Amino acid sequence: MNQQILKDTIMQLFANGKGLLAMDESNGTCNKRFAAAGIPQTIEMRRKYRELIVTTPGLNESIGGAILYDETIRQQTKDGIPMADVLEKAGIIPGIKVDMGAKPMAFFPCEKITEGLDGLRERLAEYKQMGVRFAKWRAVIKICTHIPTSSCIQANTQALSRYAALCQEAGIVPIVEPEVLMAGNHTLQQCYDVTEEVLKALFYQLYQFRINLEGIILKPNMVIAGTENATRNNIDEVARATVNCLLASVPATVPAIAFLSGGQSPKDAAAHLNAINKNYKSHLPWIVSFSFARAIQQPALDLWKGQETNVEEAQKILYRRAKLVAAARLGDYDTGMEKSVHFI
């Protein structure tokens, strides 16, 4: 019976051209972003910021699901309404990040293994009571000289599969996120090769762990040159490499792919997603959507600056960014919309 619940949840998350909003930054990551924007790094400021997001008018026009962090799902708006209830009331399905972060992998310098499997069955049961219908686990793969190793890829894809099994057992859709990081000076081709290797290893492990592929969402990186590489590929080149890599590695039974933005600018992330959907629509067996954090949130966070008086403007920017990305998800975005006052 769970299988049907999983499929229904996925279809609801991506209905009518919608995508996902990742707002599940750990306290450490959220504090780092607050510090960069000059915002005090306190539990109350994080609560206020998350309230700003979940109460944004019209967010449900482009966002079908929002991924929360453990602290946030236990918090309430200033009116005493749990954040998950606010989302649900707006027609946005609440999700939760359940991994406990990527930790240094012993004996594998510069590589990380994501932790969080211990007690996960019990945590998922508690989250389900709170209204959660999907979850996220992020593995991190770095490209550098001699890495990633096959040990790192295997350990992380196995952990992703064990997590996915526990989610499906609980009737919760697992977002499976093997992120090949943009940080580094690697070429687009190197990113392609590593992403292909990671995805092939992932789907082998998912099969080994008896995961129903029709009940998962894949959250991959786009295939793109490292941030420190001077050669920048154009939008169509990134779209082509990304689509070819996914077609070579991701079974057609997976219903939906939702990209992370990975540190791309909001405009680049939207343009790449748009080109993927526009240029390759007839080739894609999956829904190809978004699960962005920074590429939706960053302009709003920068504008908010932690000031009550900026909340309304920040919400307008957040709403607009989400609309632009949703247009890209259908291949209907163009850069002219960025300036157009008529597009909102």
Ligand code: 13P
């Ligand atoms: P970015 O879109 O900022 O990369 O974040 C997505 C995410 O959820 C990473 O786990």
